[in-house]
Amino acid sequence: MKIVACIKRVPTTEAQAKVGADGKSLDHSGWQYMASFYDEIAVEAAIQAKEKHGGDVTILTIGPSDAAKEVREFLARGADTGVILKDADWMSRDPRWTAKSLAAKVQAIGADLVFTGRVATDRDNAAVGQMLATYLGWACVTEVVALELEAGKGRAKRETEYGVESVEFSLPAVVTCNKGLYEPRRASLKGIMAVKTKPIAEEAPVDSGVQAVVVSVEIPPARKAGRIVGEGAAAVPALIAALRNEAKVL
Amino acid sequence: MSTVLVLVEQFHGAARRAGLECLAAARITGLPIVAVVAGDGAEKAAAALGKHGAGKVIALTGAPRWSPDAVARDLAAIAKELDAKAFLAAATATGKDVAPRVAALLDSTLHSDCTGLRNEGGSLVATRPWLAGKAIATLRSSAPVFCATTRPNAFAATETGGNAEVVTRPASADGKSVVTAIAEKVGGKLDVKEASVVVSGGRGLRGPENFHLIEELAAAFGSAATGASRAVVDAGWRPHAEQVGQTGKTVSPQLYVAVGISGAIQHLAGMRTAKVIVAINKDADAPIFKIADYGIVGDAFEIVPALTRAILEARKH
Numbered sequence A: 001m002k003i004v005a006c007i008k009r010v011p012t013t014e015a016q017a018k019v020g021a022d023g024k025s026l027d028h029s030g031w032q033y034m035a036s037f038y039d040e041i042a043v044e045a046a047i048q049a050k051e052k053h054g055g056d057v058t059i060l061t062i063g064p065s066d067a068a069k070e071v072r073e074f075l076a077r078g079a080d081t082g083v084i085l086k087d088a089d090w091m092s093r094d095p096r097w098t099a100k101s102l103a104a105k106v107q108a109i110g111a112d113l114v115f116t117g118r119v120a121t122d123r124d125n126a127a128v129g130q131m132l133a134t135y136l137g138w139a140c141v142t143e144v145v146a147l148e149l150e151a152g153k154g155r156a157k158r159e160t161e162y163g164v165e166s167v168e169f170s171l172p173a174v175v176t177c178n179k180g181l182y183e184p185r186r187a188s189l190k191g192i193m194a195v196k197t198k199p200i201a202e203e204a205p206v207d208s209g210v211q212a213v214v215v216s217v218e219i220p221p222a223r224k225a226g227r228i229v230g231e232g233a234a235a236v237p238a239l240i241a242a243l244r245n246e247a248k249v250l
Numbered sequence B: 001m002s003t004v005l006v007l008v009e010q011f012h013g014a015a016r017r018a019g020l021e022c023l024a025a026a027r028i029t030g031l032p033i034v035a036v037v038a039g040d041g042a043e044k045a046a047a048a049l050g051k052h053g054a055g056k057v058i059a060l061t062g063a064p065r066w067s068p069d070a071v072a073r074d075l076a077a078i079a080k081e082l083d084a085k086a087f088l089a090a091a092t093a094t095g096k097d098v099a100p101r102v103a104a105l106l107d108s109t110l111h112s113d114c115t116g117l118r119n120e121g122g123s124l125v126a127t128r129p130w131l132a133g134k135a136i137a138t139l140r141s142s143a144p145v146f147c148a149t150t151r152p153n154a155f156a157a158t159e160t161g162g163n164a165e166v167v168t169r170p171a172s173a174d175g176k177s178v179v180t181a182i183a184e185k186v187g188g189k190l191d192v193k194e195a196s197v198v199v200s201g202g203r204g205l206r207g208p209e210n211f212h213l214i215e216e217l218a219a220a221f222g223s224a225a226t227g228a229s230r231a232v233v234d235a236g237w238r239p240h241a242e243q244v245g246q247t248g249k250t251v252s253p254q255l256y257v258a259v260g261i262s263g264a265i266q267h268l269a270g271m272r273t274a275k276v277i278v279a280i281n282k283d284a285d286a287p288i289f290k291i292a293d294y295g296i297v298g299d300a301f302e303i304v305p306a307l308t309r310a311i312l313e314a315r316k317h
């Protein structure tokens, strides 16, 4: 099987938001980066699929050359090839743009199975996997917490507000991975050494034109400092009174 | 005439609140609203949507099984037939599953999880969080169709007293993926994203055996969901569907109660937009108190049972 795991370089969860000089972007200065949390699970799913069913795994990312750091980490964990579709504006692309660029490359690779994260933790779109599958004309199962693959098809479980859905799907497919599917492995020292000098291809992404137009970006006002109503169980009546009379939520 | 097309989620013949909220968002566009309901019970759910502003309701019927790509195909076809100017769905598990596919079929981008919507001189403008709410972006779209999902609890579902024309339309047959079974939650337990009150527990509860305290407090509020910090989800004390935070769910309830949760930046990112935040923590310096409207310092094992009793008492009056 030809397997692709899509990963996105995102700011770490500690990153502070500051509005850029144009008022329409975020100031990236001082940010540290990581692969989006759920993409770690996507990579693990890709490697496990290879281990069970054979084939090879390509790590695919649209982003800057610096994303080689994250790509290399996943090569060390057991992926075979890394490709960066080089794009300095990767974070401000809309999900349609990203999905179309990924679709063109997935097609060129000739993949039959693609794993993505359920959501990338920068723009929180939770859309690229579904759009990618739609542009490819493939099946897509989202927010997957359990997965079984067999020839030409798969079964998955996904969590919804009303319970756990069992889904059957045909291959080729895009699977968006949720927490609980697999625990990402760590790279072994041997793996790290083996990929140290491995080349990571850089190519230009297809540019389909961004449709999302940012009007402005703001930092929401900090919440007004509240107050401690008291200590221990003795403070419960004061809390009830505050919830009822001030906050009016009771 | 241009319209706004809305996927209204329903379950067992009843529209879900997030779907009605999405209709409220659709009314902001000022465009005539065409609602689509799909799945088992669609026709039954259709009748009530006129009250929420839908001028017309299309019930997709006859599909043997739920298939997100088949539903998306039908929605995109309807959008094209109507020459819809906008397409909206709620950012629920189902809405997030289907809406991006509809957007792609219309070759339009999607604004996900919007918390605000405006019509500015005929052009639609959405606001939505970035970086789990650390920033708020205001966006337009140059797409052929303005596609967006609305965050549950961000728009108020209100009745307008209208009447909708209801039509049925045969749903497309099975798509490339189909739902074969649903293990429904017992006792209709609410999801953290949908509930108007969320009671969350953290490592301060010391072990999974003590989370009955959180469940009892949630039950005392009536319709509350139970949530958790990542620390207790990673420890296996609670299911990951309950995790609130940057790598869990982002919630905007009327009331969020954090018990034994320190208030790490990643947790705050998931609940800072709650209308009212209450924190119970034995450490007066815990960061959660910097964001809480009301705090009680002390032992959760003593405070929570007392609070549960007091809430039950208060709700009697």
Ligand SMILES: Cc1cc2nc3c(=O)[nH]c(=O)nc-3n(C[C@H](O)[C@H](O)[C@H](O)COP(=O)(O)OP(=O)(O)OC[C@H]3O[C@@H](n4cnc5c(N)ncnc54)[C@H](O)[C@@H]3O)c2cc1C
Binding pocket: A013, A037, B201, B202, B203, B204, B205, B228, B229, B230, B231, B232, B243, B244, B245, B246, B247, B248, B249, B259, B260, B261, B262, B263, B264, B265, B266, B267, B270, B280, B281, B282, B283, B286, B298, B299, B300, B301
């Ligand atoms: C990439 C990344 C993503 C993350 N994503 C998330 C996320 O989505 N959600 C999330 O929650 N976290 C997330 N985290 C983890 C986060 O940084 C914290 O580690 C976590 O939120 C801590 O959980 P906690 O508050 O339950 O535990 P702790 O930080 O250990 O806090 C326990 C609290 O309980 C109090 N306590 C102890 N005993 C009692 C008692 N008897 N009565 C009352 N209070 C008591 C203590 O004073 C303390 O404040 C993420 C971290 C990283 C690095």
Ligand SMILES: Nc1ncnc2c1ncn2[C@@H]1O[C@H](COP(=O)(O)O)[C@@H](O)[C@H]1O
Binding pocket: A006, A007, A008, A009, A036, A038, A039, A042, A060, A061, A062, A063, A090, A095, A098, A102, A115, A116, A117, A118, A119, A120, A121, A123, A124, A125, A126, A127, A128, A129
């Ligand atoms: N720039 C990108 N490069 C590669 N994969 C991406 C990119 N953006 C999004 N993805 C994939 O799509 C998933 C969902 O992203 P999003 O829809 O932006 O929340 C991510 O978890 C990645 O797997």
